[in-house]
Amino acid sequence: MFEVMRDRTAMHYGSGDFKTALSTVDSAAAIYADHPWCTEMRNRISREMSRRAPSVETAVAKKAVAPSSEIIAGADAAYLEGRQLFESGDLSNAIEKWETVDLIAPAYKSVRTYLIKAYKYLGVELYGKNKLDDAIAIWRKASALDPENEEIADYIKRTESEISKLKELSYEY
Numbered sequence: 295m296f297e298v299m300r301d302r303t304a305m306h307y308g309s310g311d312f313k314t315a316l317s318t319v320d321s322a323a324a325i326y327a328d329h330p331w332c333t334e335m336r337n338r339i340s341r342e343m344s345r346r347a348p349s350v351e352t353a354v355a356k357k358a359v360a361p362s363s364e365i366i367a368g369a370d371a372a373y374l375e376g377r378q379l380f381e382s383g384d385l386s387n388a389i390e391k392w393e394t395v396d397l398i399a400p401a402y403k404s405v406r407t408y409l410i411k412a413y414k415y416l417g418v419e420l421y422g423k424n425k426l427d428d429a430i431a432i433w434r435k436a437s438a439l440d441p442e443n444e445e446i447a448d449y450i451k452r453t454e455s456e457i458s459k460l461k462e463l464s465y466e467y
Contacts, residue, residue, distance in 0.1 A: 297461070299325075303335060308430050310438070312343045369399040380408065385416040410436045414446060421449075426457050 299322040306315035316339045323332035376391030389412045395405045413436035420429040430453050436446045 300331065300335075301461075303339075304427060307335075307339060307342075308427070308434055310434065312339050312346075315339050316343070365398050369395045369402050373403060373405060376405075376408070380412055385412050385419065388412050389416065406439050410440050410443065410446075413439075414449070417446075417449060421453060426453050426460075429453055430457075 299318055303315050303318040303322065306312070306318060316336065319332055319335045319339060323329065323336065326332060372391045372394045376388045376395065379385075379388035379391060389409065392405050392409045392412065395402050396409060400406070413432050417429040417432040417436070420426075420432060430450055433446050433450045433453075437443060437450065440446065
């Protein structure tokens with residue numbers, strides 16, 4: 295039963311359905327009190343929900359008609375800094391800069407194309423470090439920006455298959 299709950303939580307977490315993932319992990323915690331995985335996963339989901347929760351200010355900002363010159367200047371700076379970080383191999387910080395640009399100016403200089411590339415490469419990096427769930431989560435971000443990207447879809451599908459095989463071989467994963 296624990297494995298089923300863990301799999302469901304991972305599935306919902308990976309697809310970005312954090313409310314259902316949180317509900318599932320809470321159900322597991324009610325049955326398996328003080329289980330370290332339940333505590334860690336609940337914290338991870340809560341952090342991700344907090345990170346993604348739009349603030350009131352963000353909701354108001356999205357209704358603005360046109361970005362001001364200050365916002366465009368900020369997008370310019372963040373975009374260029376993201377490119378420098380990307381070129382130096384600092385994918386996580388490049389992504390952070392480009393996500394900021396995407397938030398304030400989504401159509402800015404094809405920032406989403408760069409984000410997709412950075413997500414793809416970061417996913418590959420995480421995969422190489424055997425952080426399979428994290429790799430899938432990153433690739434899902436790329437897939438959300440480009441649902442037709444077959445390469446990203448293949449990465450996700452193949453890695454999910456590997457996770458499934460690992461679970462069959464080991465109770466620990």
